Amino acid sequence: MRNLTSLDIHKLLEEIAYINNGFIRNIKSSKNELYFLIYRGKEYWLKIVPGNYFCITDEKPVDTIDFGFTTILKNALKGKKADISMHNSDRILEIKTDKNTLVIEMFSKGNVILLNNGIVERALFQRSFESRVIESGKEYIYPLGGKPDFPKMYENFSEILLFSNKENLVKTLAIDFAIGGNYAEEVCFRAEVDKTKKSSELNKEEIEKLKETFKEILAETQPNIINEETFSVIRLKHLEGERKYFDSINEAVKEFFEKEDEIKNGYNPIKIEVNKAKEKVGEYQKQIDYINDNYEDINKAIAVIKNSSRSIAERQEILKNLGFESKGKNLVVYAIPNLEIDITNDLRYTLSTLYNKAKRLKKVDVDKIKTNVIKVRRLKVITGNEWYSKFRFFSTSLNKLCIIGKDVNQNESLIQKHAEKGDIVGHADVFGSPFGVIKTGNAETKEVELEEMATMIASYSSAWRAGATNLDVYFVNPEQVTKTPPSGESLKKGAFYIEGKRKYIKNSSLGIYLSFDIREDSVKISVTPYQPDKPFIFLRPGNKKRDEITRKINRALSQKYGFEVNADYIDRLIPQGKSTIEKIRLL
Missing domain, CATH: 3.40.970 (Ribonuclease HI; Chain A)
Known part of the structure; x- marks a missing residue:
């Protein structure tokens, strides 16, 4: 079975440190997997497969089973603030709360142990070894031969190397430095030192080269x-x-x-797609059979809907007794899922449409499905390296740079360090709004540019989360923005006091365009408040969760172009709260 090495675990934990100090909202289990729903600004599912791997997953777990052990973990950890870390350089994860430590052994067959002050409260598997026993009520003893963390190993590199009794250098690096075979081979290769040598045979220059190469791979990240x-x-x-x-x-x-x-x-993704087509054919066939068997009753129901001499309530009651319901211009059939008959069309036309849909799916092209499944690839997202790249930014339709803060720290930085005389500062009339700055270059700013900036500020405010469609946004000069409030008032971090007259853009609509500039092996994704001339997807506040919107965007890209992009990157571009995809134009 493939599993993560100590170095993999070390680097992955550094990358997902953004979940630390988050609250555990839920715990689920499925077969050999554990899922932790962690909230820190947003929800993250941490998936852990003991003895194998862990990751942040976009998908909510399905087919979960709450074992007795899962319930014990929920009682101990749910609602608690937690940090996830690594025990020294061992392949052991530790999820720590104020009272408990959850130990997840990522080696051998894996294990999960709940500790209270170092004592085992409950273990997924009770096990006995020569040097330690994992059993409720006993002290948890870490495996013998544990190594210090990687920074300490670098500090004591020479001593660890020279005291090793392994038969050759590559084994010393793999075992005594806990990096595993492939990374040990890589250190020897880059340092140009014979991997078959014993540690005791190395000269001072070789040791120094190995040490610096070890430091190099600790710092490098290129997954x-x-x-x-x-x-x-x-x-x-x-x-x-x-x-x-x-x-x-x-x-x-x-x-x-x-x-x-x-x-x-x-x-088998190909088999899944073929089965989906077959299921859809079966669904269409049931609808066709129902219409043929109930042709007269359906026509009677349609006649009832069109009979304006009766009240709507009377018509609905008659339809209900017949097994139907009126929904706009459609007749909904209770007995058959997803069957809605357009009463403005002849029933024979409806049957013909269903026949044709089923006929097309019956001729499902397996080779085409196979090609579509295989060709989907992950494109690298191009990110800028300008000073403002860390903020949200876009150019107006008249080409002025606009910058918006992502959080209170960026609001503070944006206003105090980057808002210059002649620029224009914007903020929405709502608590939870970002600050924005239009870099005018001392040129006149048109009304349309203020409207565009207002749309972006409103879209990234708390109004999106609230499901609002419009919001007032005001603009001032940088000199009107101060950290000095009136006497007796105070300001939180990221907040400012506005002096003087404000220019308002009333009822700014909420909505953003994600546009895609597609290159050979990469893609640049931009966010604008106006319709771009490149392929785009238009979002507005709605009722779909962020992860669902992200999946839909990637699905649209994969179906049209055969590629996907990093889901985390798309997620960072979408405003906080629920959304809906209102328009897709992929050329």
């Missing part, structure tokens, strides 16, 4: 998969083969380990 069979968090120069690179370690882990789970569990 990739080689030949679909080797996962690495750095570029393994000593290995040849086709490489697939990822924007994050988390995405690479999901691709590599979850694909193995799918293969192991008999997942």
Whole structure:
């Protein structure tokens, strides 16, 4: 079974540190998997497969089973603020709350142990070894031979190396430095030191080269998969083969380990698509059979709807007794799911339409499905390296740079460091609004540009989460924005006091366009308040969760162009709260 090395775990934990200090809202389990719903500004599902891997997953777990052990974990951890860390450089995760520590052993067959002040409260598996016993009521003893954390190993690199009694250098690096075989081979390769040498045979220059190379791989992050069979968090120069690179370690882990789970569990994407087509054919056939068998009753129901001499309530009561319901211009059939008959069309036309849909699906092109499934690839997202790239930004339709803060820290920085004389500062008339700055370059700013900036500020305010469609936004000069409130008042971080007259843009509509500038092996995604001349997807406040919107966007891209992008990146562009996709134009 494939599993994460200590170095993989170390780097992945650094990457997902944004979930630390979050609240555990729920815990679910499925087969050998544990899922932790962690809230820190937004919800994240942390998936852990003991003895194997862990990652942040976009999907809410399905087919979960609450075992007795899961219930115990919920009682101990649910609602608690938690941090996830690694025990030294061991392949052991620790989820710590104010009272408990949950130990997840990521080696061998894996285990999950709930501790209270170092004492085992409950273990998923009670086990006995020569050097330790995992049993309720006993002290939890970490495996013998544990190593210090990676920074300490770097500090004491020479001592650890020279005191090793392993038969060769590559084994010393793999075991005594806890980095595993592939990374040990890579250190030897980059340092140009013979891996078959014993540690005691190394000279001072070789030791120094090895130490600096060890530091180099600790600092490097370049997640990739080689030949679909080797996962690495750095570029393994000593290995040849086709490489697939990822924007994050988390995405690479999901691709590599979850694909193995799918293969192991008999997942076949082509078969799934074919089965979907067959199921749809069956659904259409049931609808066709129902209409043929109930042709007269359906026509009677349509006549009832069109009979304006009766009240709506009377017509609905008659329809209900017949097994129907009126919904706009459609006749809803209770007995058959998803069957809505357009009463403005002849019933024979409805039958003909269903026949044609079923006929097309019966001729399902397996080769085409196979091509579509296989060709979907992950494109790298192009990100800027300008000083304002860390903020939200766009250019107006007249080409002025507009910058918007993402949080209170960025609001503070944007106003105090980057708002210059002649610029225009914007803010929505609602608590929870970002500040925005139009960089005018001392040129006149047109009304349309203020309207565009107002739309963006309103869209990234708390109004989106509230489901609002319009919001007032005002604009002032930078000199009117101060950190000095009137006497007796105070300001929180990221807040400012506005002096003097404000220019309002009333009823600014909420909505953003995500546009896609597609290159050969990369894509640039921009956000604008106006319709771009590139392929785009238009979002407005709605009733769909962020992860569902993200999946729909990637599905649309994969179906049209055969690629997806990092879901985390799309998620960062979407305003907080629920949304709806109002328009898609992919050329």
